[in-house]
Amino acid sequence: MLVNWRIIGSMETMNHKPDYEKELRDAGIRITRPRRVILDILSGTEDHPDAMEIFRRAVSVDSSISLSTVYRTMKLLEERGAIHRHAFNGGPSRFEQASGVHHDHLIDIETGDVVEFRSDRIEKLQEEIARSLGYDIVHHRLELYGRKRKKA
Amino acid sequence: MLVNWRIIGSMETMNHKPDYEKELRDAGIRITRPRRVILDILSGTEDHPDAMEIFRRAVSVDSSISLSTVYRTMKLLEERGAIHRHAFNGGPSRFEQASGVHHDHLIDIETGDVVEFRSDRIEKLQEEIARSLGYDIVHHRLELYGRKRKKA
């Protein structure tokens, strides 16, 4: 059974290093044990956890990790553009790995679930509006808050 | 000169009570001295001040007003829909009087200035997107962060 664990294990437990580790290392960021744990959590999730939730998940992997380190790592990764920070509803910051394509968010006001979407037409309109106001857009934030439609 | 002061004075110093006072009173909200001061500040400004800034302006009118009261009043007015709360860039909440028409915001990342705008086409697209994802929009938040375009 020396072979099967690789197949059975999750992506995170497999021993080929994710490419983002190399990228970060090349950017002058040390890949320490706490950071690797946090990066694995972020890359292996579909949701948008906040610092406390990341901390909880991290502790279950390595109980010595501190909340401070989670916050420090989030700030570091955000500065490097590796993750995005959101404050839906003015609540605590929630994070997501910065994947290639930009997208906006639809937040279910009943469950807190987040659905990602993207609209080139809206993006285009935003550019036009900013331009007409004499500005260049550096970034933007579009959040739709809604509830799941009952029935059809 | 018993006549001219009315013309020269600002809207806030003129003695006809603003109609929003009556509206709030009818909604069961007592118009106290601190609240009147705060309401006057909100109705008389074009910008989007945060609690501390409102507090500073209020104190200059009535030095006995406390910061607690500013926060309490903002929460009250927000619940009643009389004002809107924004947390641009994840910073402290900034407030604006709820005027009739909905609008979105363009924030100057260099000065913090806020420009209001409105696009029916974007609103329409948002509805379409939410609908296609199976949701009804309850509210939304669109913030453009940009910098003033140099030259033409």
Added chain:
DNA sequence: GCGCCAGTTGACAAGCATTTGCAAAATTTT
């Protein structure tokens, strides 16, 4: 106009999310 009393206030403590100071521990450099 005057008193009553629930609603409101100011002062200050407490709460929550996040940041920071610091000595110890881990990592990279030499």
Added chain:
DNA sequence: AAAATTTTGCAAATGCTTGTCAACTGGCGC
């Protein structure tokens, strides 16, 4: 593997906001 440097865990500190509570007051009823 020792030196140089960064990162960590812990605890204390911060910034914004809400809660507590005795004192005060707006607005109705007389």
